[in-house]
Amino acid sequence: MIVHRYDGDRDLLRPLFREADDSEQQIDAYLDLGAVFVAEDDGEIIGHLQLITGDDAELKSMAVTESRRGTGVGRALVRAALEHCRQNAAKRLLVATAAADIGNLRFYQRQGFRMLRIERDAFVPSTGYPDEIVIDGIPLRDRVWLSQDLAGEA
Template sequence: MVHCPSRRLTDRAERRRRSRHLRLCRNRHRLIRAHTARGRVTYRAPCDTDIQKTRSHPDNRKLAKMMVHSHDGDREQLRPLFREADDSEQQIDAYLGLGTVFVAEDDGEIIGHLQLIAGDEAELKSMAVAESRRGTGVGRALVRAAFEHCRQNAAKRLLVATAAADVGNLRFYQRQGFRMLRVERDAFVPSTGYPDEIVIDGIPLRDRVWLGLDL
């Protein structure tokens, strides 16, 4: 057999690459960093193997720089993100000041938010990600920060509600481990602040689906 030095170098590089990938996989469901600074808990975005497939992938670089932390500033500045999640200004006014809000921040820019209402059954009340950053792991990082916060505060279950017409949201939450609980009929009507004839993916907006995840 002829020993090729370049082959040995290639094999060694491949072993190092696989070793790094294994470490990333072990961290997939773990928050990398948490510390308390002035009473605010800050989380570094978790590893996501869907993003880590290619080290030079631009989404990978974006996720590595992002931080998820609790927001203690004026929530009015987050209203545009809340509007991405809810078409009713009346409803947003009612819950904007409730609970804890986490934001995903990249280079000083807020690119996503998640509002969490505490309790034995906590509720993920509102969540949205800036359109340019959707599909890059930001939503998953926000949800995992919510999981960690709920467990630290002894919540037994996390609930979330979304439109039955929004199949994308239903798919996203089930991928995070949520399971369907019930359907609330006629939740999105003019009396609760929603315009008539809102259509999502060709489906009229009428009913709300509740999902839950046992912690």
């Protein structure tokens, strides 16, 4: 498996973006922003990570194909994002995920992210999300922001 920056047509990655976000409206708003990294294995794209850099960089979207989850692909993508942030002098990396998605919360904390804040009612019809989404038995409503400080790291 290799992880590299992706400069191709992002619409080809839309199925992965849809794995990460239930709102086509939101995906349309950010699809062309920032840099995208992909994980490839034998020429097949098996994961993506979208990174928007600045003083506070944001891991905007990330997904791994279902058959490859739990095999280190996500960890490799996050490592590539952290390295890119350090090379571009970002002070911290932010990521947001659904409060209902316990698996994502566990994953990001294992990668060194810490809870930052909660954004209530982020996943509602007015922001492009359908009603009645339930994750792990929990209604999708709130967004949790996590961060990893990078200042002072080489």
